[in-house]
Amino acid sequence: MKIATWNINGIKARNDVLLRWFDEAAPDVACLQEIKTVDEGFPSDVFEAKGYNVVVHGQKSFNGVAVLSKLPLEDVRRGLPGDDSDVQSRYLEVVVSTPDTSVARIACIYLPNGNPIATEKFPYKLSWMERLERHATELLELEEPLLLTGDYNVIPEHEDCTSPEAWADDALFQPESRSAFKRLKNLGFLDAVRACEPAHHTYTFWDYQAGAWQKNNGIRIDHLLLSSQAADKLITAGIDKHTRSWERPSDHVPVWVELDA
DNA sequence: ATGGTTGGTAGCCAA
Numbered sequence A: 001m002k003i004a005t006w007n008i009n010g011i012k013a014r015n016d017v018l019l020r021w022f023d024e025a026a027p028d029v030a031c032l033q034e035i036k037t038v039d040e041g042f043p044s045d046v047f048e049a050k051g052y053n054v055v056v057h058g059q060k061s062f063n064g065v066a067v068l069s070k071l072p073l074e075d076v077r078r079g080l081p082g083d084d085s086d087v088q089s090r091y092l093e094v095v096v097s098t099p100d101t102s103v104a105r106i107a108c109i110y111l112p113n114g115n116p117i118a119t120e121k122f123p124y125k126l127s128w129m130e131r132l133e134r135h136a137t138e139l140l141e142l143e144e145p146l147l148l149t150g151d152y153n154v155i156p157e158h159e160d161c162t163s164p165e166a167w168a169d170d171a172l173f174q175p176e177s178r179s180a181f182k183r184l185k186n187l188g189f190l191d192a193v194r195a196c197e198p199a200h201h202t203y204t205f206w207d208y209q210a211g212a213w214q215k216n217n218g219i220r221i222d223h224l225l226l227s228s229q230a231a232d233k234l235i236t237a238g239i240d241k242h243t244r245s246w247e248r249p250s251d252h253v254p255v256w257v258e259l260d261a
Numbered sequence B: 001a002t003g004g005t006t007g008g009t010a011g012c013c014a015a
Helices: A013-027 A042-050 A121-140 A175-185 A192-196 A241-247
Strands: A002-007 A029-033 A053-057 A065-069 A073-078 A091-097 A102-110 A146-151 A223-227 A233-238 A253-259
Touching: A002 A102, A002 A146, A002 A223, A013 A029, A029 A102, A042 A053, A042 A073, A053 A073, A053 A091, A065 A102, A065 A192, A091 A253, A102 A121, A121 A146, A121 A175, A192 A223, A192 A233, A223 A241
Parallel strands: A002 A029, A102 A146
Antiparallel strands: A002 A253, A029 A065, A053 A065, A073 A091, A091 A102, A146 A223, A233 A253
């Protein structure tokens, strides 16, 4: 079973690219971030016609996440628990099931960017990460195959970018952001891309600006964290880097795992 | 090179 995550940076601008990638990659489950539309604006009918079940947690203009799955989706949870005043659509949790059994629980995550760090955006990011850690702790007690996947907006290590000094003042590389990510991972998750791909020059995002793609000035910020029960089923993980060179690309590329499930 | 580009929206804000 192939489970993918992709920040598509706007479904309206990415429709053709998204369909092209679906035909090529044929994911069993796709977690999408930054759809930038309300639920009704997502082309669910197009993907239902391709045999996918679709759940959307949208928002006008900003954020918005969706999960598309060939297998039925159950136990759908919209929004990250822990703050009823948080109106941003950044979290969507599902259980992928067959008629007989549940295969995996999957959380589709669009973690706050947090820039600029001198504004309220950075503490919002850190409190969101605390909420994620608390919720993940509860989910791990279920002792089931669990994937926390999406755009984390965190560069975990120095080798996950080309020049760490260039990111020194960025929320994606702050010590608080990185230690929060490490705490989450150390609850008992495997970083699947870290485990399966080279440690250096393995990126999932290249900025539109300043020729970042042409210079391979990227960062690794899209992650698949696997519980031990999911990691036991891990066959391989990969990055569909070539989509970044397509016409009108997202600034992120698809990242995926293949599970023996 | 503290620049540069893209998306959503209809101003600039977010990334």
